[in-house]
């Protein structure tokens with residue numbers, strides 16, 4: 327088989343490609359081409375049929391090909407409707423049109439199109455474009471699977487530790503709100519949010535009698551609990567793209583004066599993002615019920631945090647940002 331006759335695949339199977347084309351002859355031609363490429367096409371002649379099927383499908387589409395020029399509604403409008411549906415934000419959409427105007431292309435890309443192909447369709451161009459879009463789809467699916475596994479681990483931790491239910495999500499929301507306030511780029515912002523979700527993931531191996539002990543922990547129990555940042559970092563370390571998250575998870579109980587754990591790192595060794603996460607973590611812990619005390623009010627929590635900033639534990643700027651996020655009502659916190 328020549329290198330240009332490869333068959334389309336997604337996750338080692340035939341991709342399901344939904345086509346919207348009102349012209350029967352063009353639709354037949356496209357269907358034939360797609361079958362020849364190894365895909366499973368499903369052809370619709372009317373937008374309402376495609377949108378209705380999207381509400382009840384049993385086999386989800388891996389990619390859409392939408393004709394732009396339709397009698398009553400534009401393919402771009404159909405695309406906008408698809409993008410509004412839950413779970414369809416990242417499914418690739420290719421628009422087909424005989425028009426090759428820059429303004430038209432811009433509108434398509436703005437509406438969420440991933441690619442734009444001119445009619446008449448070149449079979450080779452179509453095959454190449456679809457292959458690269460399906461690779462992107464596969465990449466997103468793999469990331470989602472990793473996220474789902476991590477989310478499951480977080481749920482297990484929270485199920486073991488009854489007093490920290492919702493803690494990880496709240497810490498992630500606080501850290502994400504601070505990232506927004508700092509106008510961080512999406513990669514940094516995502517790292518901070520993910521670190522919030524995952525910072526206590528190492529508690530998965532800590533005995534639940536320690537996590538839920540109603541009184542203060544003894545020295546042995548404390549030492550066991552204090553392993554969780556290292557264990558969390560070890561769990562996450564195979565994730566090549568999550569180095570920043572691993573660092574934050576590993577360091578989230580370090581203090582600027584070196585009195586934290588697990589390594590007793592000092593200020594210059596602790597990243598600003600870790601400092602942000604530590605403030606969010608300690609704030610949520612103080613404002614939550616614990617086995618040995620009731621939740622403190624927001625102002626009581628900040629009184630303690632301010633005192634600990636003076637002691638040299640937490641970063642002043644990070645805590646200031648946290649206070650702004652909480653007190654300005656940017657986040658519906660509790």
Ligand SMILES: [Fe+2]
Pocket residue numbers: 525526554578579
């Ligand atoms: Fe922790």
